[in-house]
Amino acid sequence: MSQAQSKYIQVVIASPLRRHFDYLPKSGKFASEYAVGTRVRISFGRRKLTGLVIGHANNTEVPKGSLKQIEASLDREPLLTETLMTLVQWISDYYHHPYGDTLFNLLPNQLRKGGEQNAYQQRCWKITTHGLGLPETALARAPKQQSLLTHLRVAYQQNPGQIIVEADLINAGHKRPSALQLAKKLLIEESSQAYYPNDCQGILQGLGSDALPTLNSEQGQACESIASRLGQFDTVLLEGITGSGKTEVYLRSIAEALSRGTQVLVLIPEIGLTPQTINRFVCRFTVPIAVFHSGLTDRERLAAWTAAKEGYAKIIIGTRSAVFTPMLNPGLIIIDEEHDGSYKQQDSLRYSARDVSIVRASLEKIPVVLGSATPSLETLFNVQTNKYRHAVLNHRAGGAQPPTIELLDIRNLPLHEGFSDAAIKAIGDALSSGQQAMVFINRRGYAPLLMCHDCGWHAQCHHCDARLTLHNSPRELRCHHCDQRASVPSHCPRCQSNRLLNIGQGTQKSTDTLSALFPQYPVVRIDRDTTQGKKAIGEQIEAINRGEPTILVGTQMLAKGHHFPALHTVVVLDIDQGLFHPDFRGPEKTVQLLTQVAGRAGRSRQIGRVIVQTHMPEHPLMQLWQAQGYQGLIDTLLTERSLRSLPPYSYMAVIRADSKTPSQALSFLAAIEQARLAHSNSGQPNNGQQGHCQIVGPLPAVMEKRAGRHRAQLQLTSTHRRSLHQAIDRIIQFIDGNKLPSGLRWSIDVDPQEVV
Ligand code: ADP
């Protein structure tokens, strides 16, 4: 039966329910008048909700009397292109996330809430051929209509493509009823045209003020390799050491894609989307650029979204969720710092924007470029197995040399609040020669531990298995896991002693220490606490870019993407613990971070200097890294993954659960494990064969209690992607078929970033 005869409309809503709902059309309408991809207003139970039409059907399981009519149609045209609808289906299947919720996740907030899609359309008028053929005096009895028609005729004669905005007609003294009467006589016709407010923060106009540097030969080859893939699907890894000019390759490739009349999507890690980054695009191009940053209002976000959808914005820049932006005519996707953890969403819909962008590129039949100085092991593995192409930049652009790297053995050395004499001297040398120094310490706050010297009591979070971190300014204790805050006691709550010690270093304490050691120089701290204001980080970075001798202190926020021209010396205070991180990606992430931090040194003037203070200079990863950099470690890290059958040599998912009551999450996961759903032939594990999934757990999380909830997880791996996904499907069915203890929460994370 054809769709026109279908009776029911299938609607999904933003909800954890893995199903659609059937509705009747409004009286006098056909089901087919509600097009797939358009939104509708429905009553759902006692609520009014926004739903989205996904199909039509002849049959329904809903009893006749309980069917409701759709209340209103909200869109004339589908919100998402067919490609994006297919992408939603893929995301929903792959991440096992309810379809409706996935779909609504993709939409700007205003549309999710039922707002108008055509908020940026204005009514326009144009004369028809019939109107052009009408003798000039034919409307003499209706002078108002006559004058309006003449207005449109003159406009046509000046430029046949021109359409006139109704607001301009009204400004010129014409009236809307005249237009409607002319339209009735088919002498003029209505059309609509998108407009974009010019004070919208989400849409910038490119200035094109940049001079082009001459590409070096590696950059030239990389650009050619990317340009040759335009117009088809391909994945290219652009691997270039820090400062090798990857951004320049992006900019040239974008120019090439724009010259072919296509749009370009650029994804940037969360903390990389700074005014400085955006400026590089604005200064290069003269096209409208849609920028999705956290400072936009809902309305501005919708404007930027619409501008991309209508093809007005040619370049679209944003963090993770920008991967869903509709484009009229996409041509290229660029993922900067593809290894960055912020591309994976850690709650609700747990997608990887990098992986989604690759699927999207394949659906759109366009290339995607993954850029990084420290590519993830998955991506490198895909290069080794020839799934991705590889373009390499091995030299710093503009002739700067890579920094020298020293592993400084601090065992038995006297330390001043964490700093060795050698590190202090190196910082002093950089400053007195007119350059800048940076201290990297991966802990914000003042000190990670407040402890009683007499009885050993220490400040502990009541809601988490974690210690409270001491902060100065404001002086308080804070939990970095649940943001619980407490005042700093003056006496030990256990033994009343007043000898409370702050132990260890955080960015605040290091800043104080350095200010005391180098009182004549500014010390700038950059971490989550100092960059909370929207503009703060941009202003601080600008100050640093002026180039006066300055000390920078910061967390990993400092490590990413920034280009500090006057920075010479980098001191890394405490990286050792990263190598022992319980997560299997710990070593990979630690060496990436180390490489990115080191890459900030000596980017233009002299050869830079990196000093890594460590208690284990003989650690094989440290040794390899010092000798050969990140590239030197790849084989070692991949071999270890292969031996342990971990990703990228297997596929992984984690089922997490948490509950207020201890052990409830654990027993929930134990029930799943005992149901033996991980094996396809229910019950019999057939070791090593197809259909087999390895289960680890259930295990309590490393931090078992967090924000008052007890957490546990079950880890699934398989060498066959399908087996893993089938097992997850069976587990979801099992969970849906059983009543959950109240207050228990669970989630599925496919390709988890962290398994701790
Ligand atoms: P990456 O993104 O690889 O870390 P950038 O693209 O930021 O490196 O480039 C580092 C610096 O080198 C920037 O100041 C950039 O303007 C400059 N640069 C890039 N390509 C060239 C080139 N071909 N000639 C001269 N300078 C260049």
Ligand code: ZN
């Ligand atoms: Zn005490």
Ligand code: ZN
């Ligand atoms: Zn806490």
